[in-house]
Amino acid sequence: MAASxxxxxxxxxxxxxxxxxxxxxLPVIRSEARPISCRVNKSRxxxxxxxxxxxxxxxxxxxxxxxxxxxxxxxxxxxEGLEEEMERDPRVCIFGExxxxxxxxxxxxxxxxxxxxxxxxxxTPIAENSFTGMAVGAAMTGLRPVVEGMNMGFLLLAFNQxxxxxxxxxxxxGGQFTIPTVIRGPGGVGRQLGAEHSQRLESYFQSIPGIxxxxxxxxYNAKGLMKAAIRSENPVVLFEHVLLYNLKERxxxxxxxxxxxxxxxxxxxxxxxxxxxxxxxxxxxxxxKTLVNKGxxxxxxxxxxLKPFDLYTIGNSIKKTHKVLIVxxxxxxxGIGASLTAAxxxxxxxxxDAPIVCLSSQDVPTxxxxxxxxxxxxxxxxxxxxVEQLCR
Amino acid sequence: xxxxxxxxxxxxxxxxxxISFLHANSSCKTLPPYKSPHGFRxxxxxxxLSFRRLESTLAGKQAQAVAYTDDEVDSDADGENxxxxxxxxxxGFTTQMEFISEATDKRVPCYxxxxxxxxxxxxxxxxxxxxxxxxxxxxxxxxxQIMDTIFYEAQxxxxxxxxxxxxxxxxxxxxxAAALSPDDIILPQYREPGIxxxxxxxxxxxxxxxxxxKDGHGKGRQxxxxxxxxxxxxxxxxxxxxxxxxxAAGVAYSLKMDGxxxxxxxFTGDGGTSEGDFHAAMNFAxxxxxPVLFICRNNGWAISTPVSEQFRSDGVVVKGQxxxxxxxxxxxxxxxxxxxxxxxxxxxxVREQKPVLVExxxxxxxxxxxxxxxxxxxxxxxxxxxxxxxNPMTRFRNWVQANGWWSDKEETELRGTLRQxxxxxIQIAEKTEKPSLGDLFSxxxxxxxxxxxxxxxxxRQTIKRHKQDFPADVPL
Numbered sequence: 068m069a070a071s072x073x074x075x076x077x078x079x080x081x082x083x084x085x086x087x088x089x090x091x092x093l094p095v096i097r098s099e100a101r102p103i104s105c106r107v108n109k110s111r112x113x114x115x116x117x118x119x120x121x122x123x124x125x126x127x128x129x130x131x132x133x134x135x136x137x138x139x140x141x142x143x144x145x146x147e148g149l150e151e152e153m154e155r156d157p158r159v160c161i162f163g164e165x166x167x168x169x170x171x172x173x174x175x176x177x178x179x180x181x182x183x184x185x186x187x188x189x190x191t192p193i194a195e196n197s198f199t200g201m202a203v204g205a206a207m208t209g210l211r212p213v214v215e216g217m218n219m220g221f222l223l224l225a226f227n228q229x230x231x232x233x234x235x236x237x238x239x240x241g242g243q244f245t246i247p248t249v250i251r252g253p254g255g256v257g258r259q260l261g262a263e264h265s266q267r268l269e270s271y272f273q274s275i276p277g278i279x280x281x282x283x284x285x286x287y288n289a290k291g292l293m294k295a296a297i298r299s300e301n302p303v304v305l306f307e308h309v310l311l312y313n314l315k316e317r318x319x320x321x322x323x324x325x326x327x328x329x330x331x332x333x334x335x336x337x338x339x340x341x342x343x344x345x346x347x348x349x350x351x352x353x354x355x356k357t358l359v360n361k362g363x364x365x366x367x368x369x370x371x372x373l374k375p376f377d378l379y380t381i382g383n384s385i386k387k388t389h390k391v392l393i394v395x396x397x398x399x400x401x402g403i404g405a406s407l408t409a410a411x412x413x414x415x416x417x418x419x420d421a422p423i424v425c426l427s428s429q430d431v432p433t434x435x436x437x438x439x440x441x442x443x444x445x446x447x448x449x450x451x452x453x454v455e456q457l458c459r
Numbered sequence: 460x461x462x463x464x465x466x467x468x469x470x471x472x473x474x475x476x477x478i479s480f481l482h483a484n485s486s487c488k489t490l491p492p493y494k495s496p497h498g499f500r501x502x503x504x505x506x507x508l509s510f511r512r513l514e515s516t517l518a519g520k521q522a523q524a525v526a527y528t529d530d531e532v533d534s535d536a537d538g539e540n541x542x543x544x545x546x547x548x549x550x551g552f553t554t555q556m557e558f559i560s561e562a563t564d565k566r567v568p569c570y571x572x573x574x575x576x577x578x579x580x581x582x583x584x585x586x587x588x589x590x591x592x593x594x595x596x597x598x599x600x601x602x603x604q605i606m607d608t609i610f611y612e613a614q615x616x617x618x619x620x621x622x623x624x625x626x627x628x629x630x631x632x633x634x635x636a637a638a639l640s641p642d643d644i645i646l647p648q649y650r651e652p653g654i655x656x657x658x659x660x661x662x663x664x665x666x667x668x669x670x671x672x673k674d675g676h677g678k679g680r681q682x683x684x685x686x687x688x689x690x691x692x693x694x695x696x697x698x699x700x701x702x703x704x705x706x707a708a709g710v711a712y713s714l715k716m717d718g719x720x721x722x723x724x725x726f727t728g729d730g731g732t733s734e735g736d737f738h739a740a741m742n743f744a745x746x747x748x749x750p751v752l753f754i755c756r757n758n759g760w761a762i763s764t765p766v767s768e769q770f771r772s773d774g775v776v777v778k779g780q781x782x783x784x785x786x787x788x789x790x791x792x793x794x795x796x797x798x799x800x801x802x803x804x805x806x807x808x809v810r811e812q813k814p815v816l817v818e819x820x821x822x823x824x825x826x827x828x829x830x831x832x833x834x835x836x837x838x839x840x841x842x843x844x845x846x847x848x849x850n851p852m853t854r855f856r857n858w859v860q861a862n863g864w865w866s867d868k869e870e871t872e873l874r875g876t877l878r879q880x881x882x883x884x885i886q887i888a889e890k891t892e893k894p895s896l897g898d899l900f901s902x903x904x905x906x907x908x909x910x911x912x913x914x915x916x917x918x919r920q921t922i923k924r925h926k927q928d929f930p931a932d933v934p935l
Contacts, residue, residue, distance in 0.1 A: 160716070186716060192746055197705035197739035204709025204723070207694060208644060210716065212709070231699060232706070240687045240695035241678035242902040277903050300905040328908070375910045 136319045142312040144286035145175045145251075148293030149213065151322065153183055156211060159297055160187045162198045163215030172217050173253055173312050199225035199250065203232045207244040211297060219254030219306065220266035233302040234277030249296040251305035255346055255396055256444050258310065262432035265440075269306055269373050270402040280373040281327055282306040282345045286316040288371060291325030299327060306373070308346045330377035336366035339454055340384040342407060343394040344370045347445060351394050354450035363454060373403055382415055389420040390457045394445055399427045424453050566773045569820055570800055571790040575849065577857025579795075586799040590864045595657075596637050596794060597859050598873060600629040600852050603653045605877045606662060607825070610669060610683075613885055614829045619669055623684045625650045627792075627824030630851035631756055633657055634797035635724075639805060642721035643752075644692045644710050646703035649684055650756065651726050658691040662881055666888035673934075678902070679894040701731040704740035704753070711749035715812060722750040722808045730761025732775050741782040744814035751814040752804055753784075756791065758823035763836040779816035791819030792851035795858065822849065895934040896922075 139147065153159045161176055167190040170177030180188040191198040195216060202212040216222040222229065233246050256265040269280055279301050283289035289307070296303035333348065334355060343351045348369045355365050366384050370376060385391060391411060395404040404425040411423055426445045434440055542551040572585040579585070588596070607624040614622040625632055632653025639645075645654055652665065664676065668686050671679035676688055677695065687695025694710075697703060707725035714721055731737055732755060744751040755775040759766055772778060779786025785807065789800045797819060804815045822845040826833040833842070859865045900907060900915045907915070922929045 186712075189712070189747070192739070192742055194705070194735075194739035194743065196736060197708070197743055200702060200705025200736065200740070201709035201712065201743060204646070204694075204703075204706030204711075205713045206709070207706070208710045208713040210709075210713045227699060227702060228705070231697060232702060236695060236697065237904075238902045239677060239681045239685065239697070240689070241676045241680060243676060243687060243689040244695060245905070279904070375908050378909070 134317060136317045138315055138317050139286050139290075140312065141283075141286045141289050141307075141314045141316075142173050142175050144290040144316075144318060145283075145293050145307070146177060146179070148290040149176065149297075150179060150182070152294055152297040153179065153187065156297075158209060159211045159213065160189065160205070161213045161215065162189045162191050162202055162205075164191060164193055164198075164217050166190060166215050171215060173307075173309075176215070195221050195224040196228055199228040200232065202248045202250075203228055203236065203246055206246045206248045206302075207236065211247050211249075213249045213251065213297060216250065216252030218264050218266075218309075219252045219268040220263050222250065222252060222268060223266070223271070225250075226271070229272065229278070229302075229304075230275040234275040237301075238277060245300055246302045247297075247300050248302045249293075249299075249305055250302065251293075251296075251307060253307045253309040253312070255306075255308040255310070256428070256433050256440065259435055259437055259440060260309070260433075261435050264309075265433035267397045267402065267428075268304075270397045270405075272304060273374055273403060273406060278302045278304055278374065279327055280304045280306065281371055282308075282373055284308070284311060284345050284348045284369055284371070286314060287318050288325055288331060288369075290318060291323055292327065292371070294322075294324045295327045298324065303327065306345065310346055311349075325371075328372045328375060328377055330380040331369040331371050332366075332380065333369050334365065334367040336364040336388070338364045338388055338458055339366065339390040339392055340381070340388045341365050341367045341392045341394060341450070341454070342370050342381060343367065344373065344403070345396065347394045347396055350445060350447050351450055354447035354454070357447065357451050358454055361451075361455075363458060365454060370407070376407060376410055378410065378414055381411065382418075385411065385415045385418050389418055391419065391423045392450070392453050392457055393423065393425040393427075394450055395425070395427050396444060397427055398430045399425075400430050402427050421457055424457055426450065426453055561771075562773060567776050567788045569788040569790050570796050571793050572795040572799065573793045573854050573858055575854065577854040577861070579858070584799075585795050586802050588795070588798065590862070592637060593859050593862070594864050596633050596798075597852075597855060597865060599633045599636075599653065599657050600794075600855065601870075601873055602662075602877055603629050603632060603656055604852065605874060606652075606656075606665060606881055609878065609881045609885065610665075611825075611829065614683075618885065618889060619683055619829075621683045621829055622669065623649060623828040624825040625653060627822050627845060627851070628756060628758060629653060630794040630797055630855060631754075631791045631819050631821055634794040635754065635801050638798045638801035639724060640721060642692065642719065643805070644694065644714070644721065644723050646694050646707045646710065646723060646725040647686075647696055648700065648703065648726045648728055648731060648756075649696045649698075650728065652684065652686060655686055655688060655691060655693050658688075658693070660686070660688060660691060660693075662884045663887065664688075666881075666884040667891070670885075670888040670891070671893060672888055672891040673894045673898075674888075674891055675894075678898045680898075680902075701727055701734035701736040701740075703727075704731070704734075704736045705743065707751045707753070708740055708743040708747060708749050711744065711751045711814075712747060714750060715748075720809055722752050722805060724752045724754060724805075726754050726756065728761060729755065729757040729759065729766050729769055729775065730764060731755070732778065733761075733769055738778075738782075741778070741784055741814070741816070745783040748813050750808045750812050752801075752808045753814060753816045754801075755816065755818045756821060757818055758791075758821045760823050760827070760833070760837070762827040762831060763833070765837075774818055774820070776816065776818040784814050784816050786816035786818065788818045788820065791821030792849060792854065794851060794855040821851070893933050 161179065163171065165172060166176040167180040167185060167188050176188055199214055202214045205212050229250065233248060236244050236246055254266055254268050269282065272278065272280060279299065281292050281296065281303060283292045283305065292305060296305050333352065341351050351367055355367055358365050366388055368380060368384055370381070393404045393407055395402055397403050404427050408423045408425050426449055428443045428445065431443060433443055542549050572579055572583045574580050603625060607626055610619060610622045611624055613619045628650060632651055636654040636657035641658060647654070665686065667675035668677050669683035673679065677685065681695065685696040685698070687693060694703065704725050704727060707723045710723035714723065727737060741753065757766065757775055761769055774788065776786045776788040787800055787804065790796050800817060804817050808815050824842060824846050856865065896919065900911045903911060919935065922935065
């Protein structure tokens, strides 16, 4: 995307823009959902779990050396994605508080300032609306900024720039100006971080026309989504979770990108479709273990794409299981679950044997006290009970 | 201008000139101080101001007070030449508790070239205009005025839903545009259509946007006067105030990365300076050393809020220094002053790669917009006075005519032609087709996603079924 900004010929001759963006020649990894017609194995045995990210023990060096790929923690995977994109495209730059030499509060941009300089990895003063606005301005004139909110909750201060400008300027300018920004940061309920540091911004942002929202949950999809988001011509909000940064997983050495609009099949099953994303995926998988022991066969889908929903994958699953359980961290009112419930009801009502059950946090600010905080987040026990009730 | 900076000499310079550790390992460019031909006083070398972050850790080592001598400061006062190192630099201290006053005795004077009647004031220095530029400027001001008048009348007749004039601010619009280069990227507030006019946006294009036709650059998506043109380096107007100011820092950052010889020019009004974005943007631009030219059109009114209720400082120009930004106050109704000052400011911005703030004092002769009747909150005589006796166009016209470059006959001819042109453009735009249904959904994203495809399909079906409930003249 060469931004030809009516530059005088002399300057144009000297301006070294990045090479014309050719479509990526790498494989875009599709979700591993098998279509219903190919379903051969009808036993109730636990299906192959494709996630490898839950609290893995350190592999011993001998076996590690022989396996393909390399082990990373989630924040490192994000950094790898960022670094690869910055290497590939000189227009990619990072804005945020303490992202430079400090390396970011969660170390996602560690080392990048040393490598790419203070200008490409820019430390900004504390003004979220302003550096997000700055990213919009930079994007409109040819750069590809990645904005880091130190905590997603602080980006509420940037709401106007994100909704009116990021989301809308491409449309209101008649398609003249594009805003290829990525807005990312940690959100979700952490460990006793208090209400303002425990925001689920996906529920506030989901209405904004013009943006895409994705949530990563494993090192593998974190890196893939980061890369895809940077390459997208649309503004993308990438939701990370405070508690998932230290997840470890073995990811491929080769370059890969994952699709921004696809859901991930975590565990194929027959009895019930459990839709979830981000941290709740792990609570669901924990509950899945218990459920399998009790004889249930849940199908777990990490929806990943929060806007737009991957109704194709979700629909195929519902047509198979006829029961839906949504497990989210958002609050009950106006959360992702609420929208997903509406979308499923509208599109797949005929396939449902029971009303959709949505487990979400209560409509309360997240308390600081550990016990209270635990009660506002959906726990595996609740998930097990809900499935049992659904499958009665 | 000289008097303001002469006063600053009495404030002791608190930064020592040659602190060696600032230069060590510093990769910043040290530019020689820019010596403006207009004779203002430059701060010490730029290198001190581009204080690298890594060096701030060294400040902690210099905790004890060190006596220093500086030729600027009298060393006879007791204790007044002592200084101490704090994060942010060395600062002198004093045993006298003194508060900096909230106001100075004299307001910052404004730079002016032409007097009220359009004659150059004796002793003034300005950038000379050649005949071609001067005539083009004047003709553009007339175009702007006529376009404003007729579009405003069209709205009053119900042919347009909304309009906003720049009456009284023609000099700021056109002289600024003339002083900038076409590569400079404009981030407008909304009262700067003159810049588009200067750069070649046709009356027909203005009409297309206002009427929301399929020919408009905005594809009928924005309210009238929310123009935008990528080719002319004019970013689409966004209604909320001052949101374009932080974006200017980003645009400037982008230009800096590319090493382009251009700057970002961001406009705001007096009201816009109350927004948080203004302050953060100024701060950002200063810290990032971004080449942004901030132009504040202080026209005295923010809808019904007069400047006395907007801020208590001496206007906007004094805020520049608070952020470490060079600033100037100019007579915004004096086209020559605006031209010269913007030329000089732009040169500083591009050469030194740092922001500059220009406060152009003017008066909003028209109502805020067609949704406003300003006689409700200000006297008609005040408006009339500015319209009649302090008109920027009259002043400039007198100067141009005095140079023998313009005549009354040409004036009448021009006004006649333009009137016809604008009226015709409106007539054509009124009859032009509106954007088609597909344009409702396109450009939300780069490619139409499935949910929008569905929604478009659903809408088409609904329209087919209930044709009578939907406008018949919109192409499907």
